[in-house]
Amino acid sequence: MATEMQRFGTSEEEDEEMGLDVKEEGENDEDDDDKNSTPSTMVGVDGGLHTSSRSNNRFQHQQQFQDQMTPQGGGRRCRPIEEKERTKLRERQRRAITAKILAGLRRHGNYNLRVRADINDVIAALAREAGWVVLPDGTTFPSRSQGVRPAAGASSTVATSSTSLPLQQNQAASLRGISSACPIRMDNEACQMKGLFVPSSSAYDVSSSARSQSSHILGVEVDGQDDALIGVSVDTVGGRQVVDMPSKLQERDFAGTPYVPVYVLLPLGAINMKCELVDPDGLLKQLRVLKSISVDGIMVDCWWGIVEAHVPQEYNWKGYKRLFQMVRELKLKLQVVMSFHECGGNVGDDVCIPLPHWVAEIGRSNPDIFFTDKSGRRNPECLSWGIDKERVLRGRTASEVYFDYMRSFRVEFDEFFVDGVISMIEIGLGPCGELRYPSNPVKHGWRYPGVGEFQCYDRYMLKSLTKAAETRGHSFWARGPENAGSYNSRPHETGFFCNGGDYDSYYGRFFLNWYSQLLINHGDRVLSLAKFAFEGTFITTKLSGIHWWYKTASHAAELTAGFYNPSNHDGYAEIMEMLKKHGVSLNFTLAQMGISDPHMDSSEALGDPDGLAWQVVNAAWDSSLLITSENVLPCLDKVSYNHVLEKAKPLNDPDGRHYSAFTYLRLGPLLMEPHNIMEFERFVKRMHGEAVLEIHA
Numbered sequence: 001m002a003t004e005m006q007r008f009g010t011s012e013e014e015d016e017e018m019g020l021d022v023k024e025e026g027e028n029d030e031d032d033d034d035k036n037s038t039p040s041t042m043v044g045v046d047g048g049l050h051t052s053s054r055s056n057n058r059f060q061h062q063q064q065f066q067d068q069m070t071p072q073g074g075g076r077r078c079r080p081i082e083e084k085e086r087t088k089l090r091e092r093q094r095r096a097i098t099a100k101i102l103a104g105l106r107r108h109g110n111y112n113l114r115v116r117a118d119i120n121d122v123i124a125a126l127a128r129e130a131g132w133v134v135l136p137d138g139t140t141f142p143s144r145s146q147g148v149r150p151a152a153g154a155s156s157t158v159a160t161s162s163t164s165l166p167l168q169q170n171q172a173a174s175l176r177g178i179s180s181a182c183p184i185r186m187d188n189e190a191c192q193m194k195g196l197f198v199p200s201s202s203a204y205d206v207s208s209s210a211r212s213q214s215s216h217i218l219g220v221e222v223d224g225q226d227d228a229l230i231g232v233s234v235d236t237v238g239g240r241q242v243v244d245m246p247s248k249l250q251e252r253d254f255a256g257t258p259y260v261p262v263y264v265l266l267p268l269g270a271i272n273m274k275c276e277l278v279d280p281d282g283l284l285k286q287l288r289v290l291k292s293i294s295v296d297g298i299m300v301d302c303w304w305g306i307v308e309a310h311v312p313q314e315y316n317w318k319g320y321k322r323l324f325q326m327v328r329e330l331k332l333k334l335q336v337v338m339s340f341h342e343c344g345g346n347v348g349d350d351v352c353i354p355l356p357h358w359v360a361e362i363g364r365s366n367p368d369i370f371f372t373d374k375s376g377r378r379n380p381e382c383l384s385w386g387i388d389k390e391r392v393l394r395g396r397t398a399s400e401v402y403f404d405y406m407r408s409f410r411v412e413f414d415e416f417f418v419d420g421v422i423s424m425i426e427i428g429l430g431p432c433g434e435l436r437y438p439s440n441p442v443k444h445g446w447r448y449p450g451v452g453e454f455q456c457y458d459r460y461m462l463k464s465l466t467k468a469a470e471t472r473g474h475s476f477w478a479r480g481p482e483n484a485g486s487y488n489s490r491p492h493e494t495g496f497f498c499n500g501g502d503y504d505s506y507y508g509r510f511f512l513n514w515y516s517q518l519l520i521n522h523g524d525r526v527l528s529l530a531k532f533a534f535e536g537t538f539i540t541t542k543l544s545g546i547h548w549w550y551k552t553a554s555h556a557a558e559l560t561a562g563f564y565n566p567s568n569h570d571g572y573a574e575i576m577e578m579l580k581k582h583g584v585s586l587n588f589t590l591a592q593m594g595i596s597d598p599h600m601d602s603s604e605a606l607g608d609p610d611g612l613a614w615q616v617v618n619a620a621w622d623s624s625l626l627i628t629s630e631n632v633l634p635c636l637d638k639v640s641y642n643h644v645l646e647k648a649k650p651l652n653d654p655d656g657r658h659y660s661a662f663t664y665l666r667l668g669p670l671l672m673e674p675h676n677i678m679e680f681e682r683f684v685k686r687m688h689g690e691a692v693l694e695i696h697a
Contacts, residue, residue, distance in 0.1 A: 386460025
């Protein structure tokens with residue numbers, strides 16, 4: 001069967017002439033009739049439907065012959081012809097309804113199921129997307145995490161002989177072309193399932209010789225209008241029903257759009273703690289695959305905790321040198337991250353790479369080198385910004401430690417800079433390499449969507465706060481907020497973040513201005529050193545998207561992270577001006593957050609990922625900054641890729657602005673699966689502005 005079937009419909013009169021003789025549930029006395037009375041229906045090359053008069057007459061003759069041969073005294077009775085016709089009519093009506101539902105979903109809902117998908121596969125897919133759990137044996141029940149129950153009268157039912165499935169409402173995921181009575185929930189699991197790409201030579205396909213001679217083609221109706229170009233083929237293969245549904249997904253054509261380079265981030269554990277390249281042969285194979293699909297290059301973290309692990313200013317780069325040579329031989333480009341934070345303990349971390357051992361030793365005797373919350377808990381994920389100018393690291397300040405590390409890298413890999421293999425350096429400025437305070441550490445019990453806590457209670461930052469308060473003339477302001485709640489508080493539960501709360505008082509404005517200015521000063525200090533170490537190299541830094549509680553007046557989660565961005569103050573313009581001062585581009589990690597995460601309900605947390613992205617991206621572009629980005633959530637399906645493309649190349653931007661690069665997170669066995677790598681190749685070509693043919697499962 002061709003991957004793109006001919007689309008057509010049949011009129012009601014043609015459907016009557018097809019003579020469908022099917023059995024109703026529980027009516028076992030027509031088994032023989034079903035086996036012998038199926039007519040031959042052929043699909044012409046032009047997509048038309050031809051039912052020969054000879055086949056129709058032969059069918060009528062067989063039916064009359066069977067009626068005459070029914071034993072008079074046997075165990076079977078001869079059912080009236082009218083009852084048989086009513087049975088056939090009911091089955092035709094039921095099939096027609098099912099066909100319309102399936103065709104509508106395939107056309108408008110982005111369902112790329114395998115070519116010969118069983119009807120049970122389709123129903124299971126719908127159930128999972130609606131938030132239900134479907135076990136392998138077909139047992140179906142609502143999941144415990146299902147937040148919205150199907151509303152009475154507002155759910156659509158897909159019926160088979162033994163299954164009835166309600167679809168769940170979800171106001172956040174309204175899809176065009178689908179009636180409001182059949183909304184679809186777009187959670188992360190469903191997005192991955194729906195985007196499953198199957199090549200035209202799928203092993204699930206069935207050759208024409210193996211297919212049944214009976215093919216019932218039913219017309220469909222979409223949004224109340226007949227559409228003769230859409231059809232659903234219900235065939236019998238191997239004794240079971242299978243459904244062919246045409247894929248009709250409207251996508252924006254990115255041919256001729258600006259070229260946006262695509263990089264792929266290597267696994268966190270590509271280099272081990274001995275600074276050795278892990279599995280070089282396996283990695284080489286994966287890099288060759290990336291090269292074959294026109295990926296521009298790779299990104300890799302250069303971990304401070306690996307390179308300068310044991311003794312200050314003794315650097316071990318051998319594993320990275322072998323990796324870089326491999327990349328150069330494949331004629332790929334390199335983006336390198338100066339990672340001054342620990343790896344492990346955060347979402348997505350599958351390895352543990354702590355800060356250097358000699359730093360940990362200093363921390364045991366002087367824990368104030370780490371960020372500290374109001375309860376006195378230390379966070380060894382990265383160094384406190386309070387020691388940027390304090391000589392507490394074996395005679396060096398934190399800024400000097402960062403500069404010495406960057407200068408060593410620049411000298412060690414000079415040939416790769418000269419050859420242009422290293423195309424970009426990203427400077428880590430905080431936890432997860434992002435410019436922010438570690439205000440929401442999972443290790444300290446934070447869970448989404450808590451507001452987090454201020455991280456300014458080490459003695460070096462309190463010293464800075466005391467100096468600022470005395471300069472202002474209010475020494476009693478030398479303290480952190482006392483009514484800001486805890487990590488998992490909601491804004492309305494606190495006196496500081498609630499509407500009309502202390503965040504907007506004289507003290508609140510003083511404290512938040514000092515807190516955010518410390519963040520900007522840290523970025524300014526480290527980036528000035530990076531610009532000196534990597535002169536002439538494209539430099540970027542990462543800014544995270546703290547989008548929860550964005551729709552509240554205080555923007556509480558942003559405040560604890562260091563972004564002074566309540567509804568009456570722009571917290572990002574000053575950051576952009578600081579980046580512009582050094583000619584540094586912005587890596588904003590919110591490109592994919594418009595795709596809902598089942599663990600992060602933005603509506604519950606009054607979040608607005610798109611609103612935050614609009615503010616940050618426009619602040620950057622207003623400052624004439626270049627913008628790069630990377631996906632936050634797993635990205636393997638067409639829905640996620642389309643969302644990234646729309647963000648990377650805005651359709652209606654009057655100045656034609658777009659991202660300067662995109663980094664995919666991350667390389668691994670899942671991406672290398674054939675259907676995933678083919679979908680990724682298609683995404684890369686569209687990012688490059690190339691024409692791409694429509695893919696049909």
